[in-house]
Amino acid sequence: MYTASCLCGGIHFKIHAEIPKIFICHCKQCQKAQGSAFAAIASIKTQDLEIVRGEELFKEYFATENKKRVFCKNCGSPIFSARLDLPDVVRLRVGIINESLAAKINSHAYTKYKAEWFEIFDDHEQFEEAYIA
Ligand SMILES: [Zn+2]
Numbered sequence: 740m741y742t743a744s745c746l747c748g749g750i751h752f753k754i755h756a757e758i759p760k761i762f763i764c765h766c767k768q769c770q771k772a773q774g775s776a777f778a779a780i781a782s783i784k785t786q787d788l789e790i791v792r793g794e795e796l797f798k799e800y801f802a803t804e805n806k807k808r809v810f811c812k813n814c815g816s817p818i819f820s821a822r823l824d825l826p827d828v829v830r831l832r833v834g835i836i837n838e839s840l841a842a843k844i845n846s847h848a849y850t851k852y853k854a855e856w857f858e859i860f861d862d863h864e865q866f867e868e869a870y871i872a
Pocket residue numbers: 745746747748749750796811812813814815816
């Protein structure tokens with residue numbers, strides 16, 4: 740089990756699952772949403788997330804119709820994204836996990852849109868567009 744929390748600590752939840760893979764999304768929306776070159780993401784089953792506190796701080800933003808991005812409305816930490824047509828899965832932002840992770844980066848998605856100032860130094864699988872599971 741892992742725990743995760745936002746920067747202000749208002750949102751706190753438990754993750755009742757292993758996190759075997761981390762993938763990096765280089766799409767422009769993730770760059771904007773993180774204020775950085777990419778988002779580091781783990782796919783988690785929605786049912787494995789147990790919100791301990793702070794559900795009232797969840798703020799949703801839809802950059803595209805089908806996908807919500809959830810962040811803390813107090814401190815702005817990105818929490819997860821979720822597609823409306825895939826309600827059983829959330830894409831957790833790995834940086835909010837409190838414990839050390841054994842998993843390493845598994846792949847890179849949307850590399851076609853990668854920030855030109857960021858170089859990928861690892862040799863993990865790359866997808867020019869969406870990650871293909
Ligand atoms: Zn917060």
